[in-house]
Amino acid sequence: MDKTFSPILWEDNHLKLLDQTKLPSEEIWLDCTTPQHVADAILCLAVRGAPSIGVAAAYGVILGVQGVAESELENAFHDTASFLEGTRPTAVNLRWAIEQGRQVFAKTSNQGTQAVCDALLDLAHRLKAQEIASCQQMGQFGSELFDDGNRVLTHCNAGALATVGYGTALGVIRAAWENGKKVEVWVDETRPLLQGARLNSWELKQLGIPFHVIPDNSAGAIMSRGWVDRIVVGADRIAANGDAANKIGTYSVAVLAQHHNVPFYVAAPLSTIDLDTATGADIPIEERNPDEVTNILGQQQITPDDTLAMNLAFDVTPNDLIAAIITEMGVLKPPYTESIKDAFERAQSN
Ligand code: MRU
Numbered sequence: 001m002d003k004t005f006s007p008i009l010w011e012d013n014h015l016k017l018l019d020q021t022k023l024p025s026e027e028i029w030l031d032c033t034t035p036q037h038v039a040d041a042i043l044c045l046a047v048r049g050a051p052s053i054g055v056a057a058a059y060g061v062i063l064g065v066q067g068v069a070e071s072e073l074e075n076a077f078h079d080t081a082s083f084l085e086g087t088r089p090t091a092v093n094l095r096w097a098i099e100q101g102r103q104v105f106a107k108t109s110n111q112g113t114q115a116v117c118d119a120l121l122d123l124a125h126r127l128k129a130q131e132i133a134s135c136q137q138m139g140q141f142g143s144e145l146f147d148d149g150n151r152v153l154t155h156c157n158a159g160a161l162a163t164v165g166y167g168t169a170l171g172v173i174r175a176a177w178e179n180g181k182k183v184e185v186w187v188d189e190t191r192p193l194l195q196g197a198r199l200n201s202w203e204l205k206q207l208g209i210p211f212h213v214i215p216d217n218s219a220g221a222i223m224s225r226g227w228v229d230r231i232v233v234g235a236d237r238i239a240a241n242g243d244a245a246n247k248i249g250t251y252s253v254a255v256l257a258q259h260h261n262v263p264f265y266v267a268a269p270l271s272t273i274d275l276d277t278a279t280g281a282d283i284p285i286e287e288r289n290p291d292e293v294t295n296i297l298g299q300q301q302i303t304p305d306d307t308l309a310m311n312l313a314f315d316v317t318p319n320d321l322i323a324a325i326i327t328e329m330g331v332l333k334p335p336y337t338e339s340i341k342d343a344f345e346r347a348q349s350n
Pocket of ligand 1: 049091156158159162169234235246313
């Protein structure tokens with residue numbers, strides 16, 4: 001996997017997405033020519049991971065306004081923006097990207113459909129480049145937190161697939177590896193949709209970084225044997241006080257990390273930090289179809305018919321369990337209310 005790999009491409013006036021539901025067995029690219037195609041891809045997790053969802057939506061709004069009559073432009077844009085914004089509630093990057101689309105639209109709407117499309121495309125390209133650059137920068141900061149030979153545990157996929165390229169949590173691991181540190185990775189399989197087993201393995205194998213996949217419920221046993229030196233995960237939304245929402249199961253890992261004295265890091269760009277969300281209690285948590293729990297990847301039912309199941313897609317790790325938040329503006333330490341505010345101020349003055 002070279003540095004230019006991206007699961008999100010804009011070609012011939014439409015969006016191409018590497019279908020993450022089919023990995024690792026098949027590498028299939030979806031052609032999205034309508035906002036509905038993009039919404040379907042977000043909902044079924046063909047495109048997933050907070051930064052990737054945001055960038056896909058930034059391109060997706062263009063599909064709702066391309067070629068529309070000037071008289072329809074206003075409605076077409078706002079309907080598409082609200083439609084895509086409503087697809088998934090937890091990752092703030094989605095709202096962040098759509099909000100920037102709205103600002104671009106407000107500035108260009110009086111110049112006609114083509115000018116709006118050009119400006120929205122320019123924005124989407126910029127957001128994509130910015131997310132990749134942020135990941136590479138946070139990788140360099142995060143790499144400093146690892147020692148040669150560290151065994152690093154991660155949960156869910158926060159790699160190139162989730163971030164338009166390079167990766168946050170996996171990006172930090174990758175940067176440490178590229179900087180010559182011989183790290184090894186414990187990959188939580190990440191029930192129920194197996195983003196760890198399917199997607200981290202796909203990425204780590206290509207990068208040549210050694211890893212073992214483990215059932216989620218063996219993380220504690222592995223920590224108790226002293227086999228985990230660091231933990232790094234991504235985030236879907238970080239509140240202003242540093243509480244971090246990430247894939248369900250992350251909170252359990254953080255509690256185990258504290259018990260076993262293992263540093264627990266969250267790696268995320270500033271686009272994932274939501275200053276308008278005061279604490280983790282204010283983060284909306286997506287609840288997904290229970291069938292994802294009662295079936296293995298939609299292929300085999302594992303419970304009796306009509307079994308009730310609960311499928312929370314994310315949980316919140318309280319800030320006091322997080323040793324540091326790794327961002328493109330540096331490694332933020334507690335108290336997070338201050339260090340996050342400071343990072344935003346520094347980013348603004350750049
Ligand atoms: O439901 P998913 O697969 O979109 O959840 C993704 C995660 O929880 C990732 O860890 C998070 O978005 C960070 S990606 C850099």
